Amino acid sequence: MRKDVIAAGLAVLAAAGAAFAQVPPGYPADYAQVVAAARKEGKVVVYSALDTKAAQPLIRDFNALYPDIKVEYNDMNSTELYNRFIAEVASGQGGADVMWSSAMDLQVKLVDEGKALSYKSPEGAKIPSWANYKDQAWGTTYEPAVFIYNKRLVTGDEIPQDHAGFAKVINSKVDKFKGKVTTYDIEKSGVGFMFVVQDTKYFPGIKDLERGFGATSYKVYSSTGNMLEKVSSGEHLLGYNVLGSYALVRAKKDPNLGVVLPKDYTLVLSRVMFIGKQAKNPNAAKVFVDYILSQRGQKLIGSDVELFAVRDDVEAEYTAAKLKQQLGSNVKPIPVSSEITEYLDSKKRLDFLGQWKAGLGTR
């Protein structure tokens, strides 16, 4: 008799434990149903601009938490991500459950076009308000735009500390830096374009910088990796507006690479995530989004994934809080909002590109 009671008690405890594992603290009680539905769906298809290798810790941890939900993670560059998504939506094949991309403007555009699912995430209030877009899209990271330099070949006051300093260094030492300054090709890289648009807002001396780029015949790439490689090898010496998350990771292992967080202001990009409206596994997608925004997911983003956690209540090596501590009010996150889609209008964009080219002077 007594034994039975204990057994029953244990059973209740076990059930409670299982339920507890499914519904994290602070989540609504009916969340268990979402998780159950997600487990039935069995997988979540993620399209992401973050390469698989970097995302591995998140996928592994998510699987530890939800062993029944398989993550089909597909990495591609942000343009391709967008192209494939719209083509799949148009063909009614809805490929992606979760879209996760650094091309913030393209992501917001898709949301504005009604291609995202509305979902009131229990974690939605925990991220800064600028990073929550109408409960349809969420900024998940806090990645600074930085300067990089070759440590062996650039030293002392040649290392620019702020934007004006960058312009001054390349304008005053044109011979040394001829062909050795690099940044994104803003015609090809959406992220590079977005950074420059923001620069025109915060940096009054942008014209000097452009002139310096023109004078030193700057070299442009569509990816961060190329710039890191070329600055590290010494083919180039200085890199402008490089995605800091990647740069800092490489700088840790590569003794040739130096990184500067600009002192006057540091732009911050936040990878935007949303759930596709046609998602075949909407519940699994919700669970995945909640996980990424949760303290557990964010802690991993701030440590193993090395992308900077966007949440303020997370202790890790790379966090928004630490960056803010270091730079004070000079961190300028690019908001997840419609205003950043302004230059997706092709006429406006071409005008901007035309002016940029003109600003370079003769190349």
Place this chain on the structure above:
Amino acid sequence: MSATAAGALRARPGPLSALTPWRALTILVTAAAVLGPLSLILYQSFLTAPFFDPAKQVGIGAYEFVFADSDFWKALGNSLVISTGMTLIAVPLGALLAFVMERTDLPGKRWFEPLILVPSFVSPMVLSFGFVVAAGPVGFYTVWAQELFGGAPWTLYTVPAMTVIAGLTHVPNVYVYASAALKSLGSDVEEAARIAGASPFRVAMSVSLPLIMPSLLFSAVLVFFLGFELFGLPLVLGDPEGILVLSTYLYKLTNKLGTPSYHLMAAVAMCIVAITFPLVLLQRYLLQGARKYATIKGKAGRMKELPLGPWAWFAAALLAFFVFVTVIVPVSGIALRAFVTNWGFGVNLSEALTLDSFRFVFHEPTHTRAIWNTVLIGTVGGALTVACYTAIGFASHRRNDGWSRFLDYLVLVPRAVPGLLAGLAFLWVFLFFPPLTPLRTTIFSVWLAYSVVWLAYGMRLISSSLMQVSPELEEAGRSVGASRGVISRRITLPLIRAGLMGSWLLVFMIFEREYSTAVYLLAPGTEVIGAQLVSLWQGGAIDIVAALSLINIILVGIGLAIALRFGVKLRD
């Protein structure tokens, strides 16, 4: 081509039954595979938005935009300069090398032949990347040159440098045609010139090479035309400097407006086709001429090799220089980069040695899948492709009707479309043509695109095998009452077996090397090394690019070794 098809044939025998069911099917499938994607591109070029966008409108806005864009004209100019320049380099050099290899007594020359052909089997993406790490501003060779001489006398990222590299890497294309033509030329005329006191160089310039002029002209058009399709080389070497050619301009348009501008890309593609298609037709015309010409032979069949004498040094130097620049420099660059963590000025390479890139490649499912898929598409895919090509070959073999001529022209069409865009068109087909949609994320999509893109090349291989079968053998079969199907299966097919095996090997190598076609088809499940390289290069994962490139070279090398072992002619 199955038993039932043959049965159907037997029911209605006779040489004049023009359109048997399986022949009709073959023609229909080929036409659909070739014209479907192309007409999609044409249609797209006259729209204002992606064709699946409800907001699209019909118009010529795309062409107006492209023609008003100064970058387009710059790209067109660069393409013209590079194409012309590389033709001027590749044709004389290829012809000279062919003369040396075919007609002279240069010692050890047989050993060189595979090396001469290597650049045509290694992906241009891999070669260009090899040049960057070997001879770029801080490349291994550049750094050594600087340590030895205090400076390197070359720069890589310029139009002339790209032209020279493109010219050198296209020497094999000239070489194969020139040497084939030289083979069928009697040596008596050359001996006559020698007796009259001409030096070997003089013999080459005044006797042998003029005699193979039609072949040289044909290969000149070929190289010029390939110049317009260059993609990997300008992508790697020209991009950072902002040097555009037509194909990289097209690629750049993917993102110029912030959102995909398929209509602009399609318009550029149609411009490229407008240039290349006439060239393809010209090529076809010249090829017929070249074949006619090559039948003029000297009397005796015996070939006599020309003694080079002191010229041997010149010839050997030429060969060595060519092999060093086009094979050894890039391949050694890649091999080195694959095994070091970082490089450049003042980096001690022995301290940077690592196997990490390979460890990563073999631990990463996408990369192992890419390697596996690349092997699969070359072996199994290659065999299937050869089977399809053979079916098409039989559909026009020994028939001189309108359908055969239609097929002849049809197979040339894909040649004119840049692989990059052909891939995009196939992505659309796989997305929006319901029967094919389930196959989109399988390697089948890449296989189909490859097979169509390389149709013209493959058909030349097959038809040259078919042509070797003398008609009387087939007529003998017919005279005892065999139907066409039976003749094909029992007589022709067994006779060309060796030729088909050779075609398979060549298709294997071509498929290992191909990259641009798969760029847009790249998805989980369809990874192939070539496309993976483009994507990784864009992403800047240089160490992985190097490791995968090396693996790719090894795969091609295995194919090459097997081909040599079995004496497959490395040419079409």
